[in-house]
Amino acid sequence: MKKVTMQQIADHLGVSKFVVSKALSGKGGVNEMTKERVIQAASQLGYFNQKNGYVKNVRPAMGTAVIPPGKQSVLVLMPNIRSQNKESLYWGKVLEGISDELEEQNLGMIIVSEPRTEVMMNIINPEGILGMIGVGQIATSLLLEVHRTGLPMVLVDHEDNLIPADSIFANNVDGTYRMANHLIGLGHRQLHFLGNLNFSxxxxxxxxxxxxxxxENGLDVQMHNDPMLFLDSVETGGFGPGLKEWLQARKQSKPAALPTALVCANDSIALHTIGILRELDIRVPEDITVTGFDNIDDAARFEPAITTVSVPKEQLGRRAVTKLLDRLADSNRAVEKWLISVELLYRQSASKPGAAAHASI
Structure with missing residues (x-):
């Protein structure tokens, strides 16, 4: 395969090779818009797929010793966006898992919650940083800064097409597959998914x-342009008015076309959805079944308790540490994506379709 050069990227964009070099090396002198254009063009041309597609500082080989003598630290990058913070019922548990495992390994932790691209090099270069664990959604530009240093990194619940990095996910596909099959087994035939496919x-x-x-069960699948697949502000519940309008229109249609089950992308959406249904005098689960995902603490305390998919959040954090240590032991192994098994929790928000639901069929 012919090597993709910086000159080819420059020609593609109509800029100088000097500008491309600056943008890809992380040096100053290039504005953010141009930098993003260069990164995007480099990706499209296959530059990043090459072995030497990034300019890295060479880190000394560690041999068989995974951790050098003396207490070391791991950088934990958790941008305070989309409720990704220590107070979150989801992300806080992931962080606890990371912290507990690092403590057991006698390693320290440096948490960066509001990083800026231009200062990342000052944060991640100190001696003693073994690697980075990224938690949740992280901008490509930030990951690129880490990658340039040669620091190994592991991403939790996130992956980036431009940055080769090990990642840890809950088995999300399997979780909703099993949940939907459970509801179909209960007799539901009008199921609807609520979430935002662009969110994560x-x-x-x-x-x-x-x-x-x-x-697989021969049931109708909602169209990809369905507004319920692109809810606004799913992290804050700001989608409420749009969902309410959608439900009212279906409830008032002749014949009524309410779904019998709403499968929500996470528990937070499920909790807000049940609030909207109550405003419309639609009962859960008598009229509509509602399910969630994640098993945050509020899902169990809610009335009715939410049928959900339990994600082992602390284990996601612990396994991220394990994966980072594996990478330190063998930097040449292929990039890996680990899936952690999930478990269905059957609670009060789901039941067989009721009489009211059958009337709408």
């Missing part, structure tokens, strides 16, 4: 599992 890789995978179950 996990949400897209959960939709894929849901869709696969319906297709």
């Amino acid at each position: 890789r996990s949400f897209r995978d959960r939709w894929i599992g849901f869709r696969s179950a319906l297709e």
Whole structure:
């Protein structure tokens, strides 16, 4: 395969090779818009797929010793966006798992919650940083800064097409596949997915599992342009007015066309959805079954308790540490994606389709 050069990228964009070199090396002198254009063009031309596609600092080989003598630290990057913070019922548990495993390994942890691209090099270069664990959605530009240093990294619940890195996910596809099959087994035939496919890789995978179950059972699958697949502000519940309008229209149609089950991309969406249904005098689960995903603490305490998919959040964090240590021991192994098994929890928000639901068929 012919090597892709910086000159080819420059010609493709109509800029100088000097600009491309600056953008790809992380040096200053190039504005963010140009930098993003260069990165995108480099990706499209296959530059990043090459072995030497990134400019890296050479880190000394560690041999058979995974951790050098003395206490070392791991950088944990968890941008405070989309409720990705220590107070989150989901991300906080992941962080606890990382912290507990690092403590057991006698390793320290440096948490960076609001990083800026231009200062990342000052953060990640200190001696003693073994590698980085990224938690949740992280901008490509930040990951690129880490990758340039040669630091090994592991991403939790996120992956980036431009940055080769090990990743840890819950088995999202399997979780919604099994949930949808469970509901179909209860007798549901009008199932609808609620989420935002552009929000995260996990949400897209959960939709894929849901869709696969319906297709295998010969049931109609909602169209890809369905607004319920692209809800606004899923992290804050800001989708409420749009969902309410959608439900009202279906409830008032002749004949009524309410689904019998709403499969939500996570528990937070499920909790907000049940609130909207109550405003419309639609009962859960008597009229509509509602399920979630993640098993946050509020899902069990809610009335009715939410039928959900339990994600072992602490284990995601612990396994991220394990994967990072594996990478330190063998930097030449292929990039890996680990899937952690999930478990269905059957609670009160799901039941067989009721009389009201059958009337709408």
